[in-house]
Structures are given as structure tokens and as C-alpha cells.
Amino acid sequence: MEDLIPQEEQAMRVFWKVKKGIVRDILDQLPEPKPPYTTLASTIKSLEKKEYLGHKTYGKTHEYFVKILESEYKRKKFNNIIKDFFEGSVDNVLSFLVNEKKLTSKELEEVNKLIEKGGKL
Incomplete structure (x- = not known):
């Protein structure tokens, strides 16, 4: 299990609370000041690469889910x-x-x- 940087930990705290969601769902749960959508999307991709998250695809939309408790x-x-x-x-x-x-x-x-x-x- 790779270490997380602070913005990854912040995103994971939301995922651990909600269990799954699309980028917009997670962005809505983050405190102000919110990161740009694209920054959060990159963070989520990094979390997926580190195997903290997985995803299901619905058309062009990815719904991410927690893989690490x-x-x-x-x-x-x-x-x-x-x-x-x-x-x-x-x-x-x-x-x-x-x-x-x-x-x-x-x-x-x-x-x-x-x-x-x-x-x-």
C-alpha cells in the first residue's frame, strides 16, 4: 500500500464516508476552498493507480469505489x-x-x- 499525499488523503476521507461516487459527488463533499474539477479528477486517477479506488464505467462516466478500508x-x-x-x-x-x-x-x-x-x- 503506497503512502498518500495530503490531497489524496482528503479525497479518500470523502470516499470512506460515501463509499462510491463520481468526481462531481466527491467535489461537492470537499470543504472550501475546493480544488478545480480537473485537479480532483487527477487525484482520483492517482488513487486508482495506487489501488485505493476502483471504478465501474457507465457510458462515459466513471463511478469510483473504495478498495482499501x-x-x-x-x-x-x-x-x-x-x-x-x-x-x-x-x-x-x-x-x-x-x-x-x-x-x-x-x-x-x-x-x-x-x-x-x-x-x-
Whole structure:
């Protein structure tokens, strides 16, 4: 699974929400300032080339659909962050969050409960 650039991620967030659509449908869902239609169409073609999207053709219209689940993408992206910035260590991630005051003691308790339950809330 190839990494996505920011405008590809933005388009995929819409696709993950709506599951399928034509370029105009996706453009309508994007926040302002919206990219030009042709830019979005190029982005969608890139997503298809990277195999995040597939399409069905109806005459001259392509309806695009999701091929990679959002959860798969998040898992890969998070694992890459852990590997690239934290030497592959979840302990390093937690230490970073605590040291940066991003994780409160209450949240740490929740993490401990999650670990004790085998990762399920």
C-alpha cells in the first residue's frame, strides 16, 4: 500500500464516508476552498493507480469505489509512525505522549485497562 499525499488523503476521507461516487459527488463533499474539477479528477486517477479506488464505467462516466478500508490505512500509517519516529516501540510512543502532556493519568489508566482486557474495550 503506497503512502498518500495530503490531497489524496482528503479525497479518500470523502470516499470512506460515501463509499462510491463520481468526481462531481466527491467535489461537492470537499470543504472550501475546493480544488478545480480537473485537479480532483487527477487525484482520483492517482488513487486508482495506487489501488485505493476502483471504478465501474457507465457510458462515459466513471463511478469510483473504495478498495482499501480506512481501518487498513490507519493501521499502516500508525505502524509506520511507530517504526519511523519511535524505533518500533509502543513504550516509546506512550513515553512521548506522557512527556508531552498529551496523555493524562486518567487516560493512562484507560490504556492499562485496555491492555489488561487484551486490547478490547
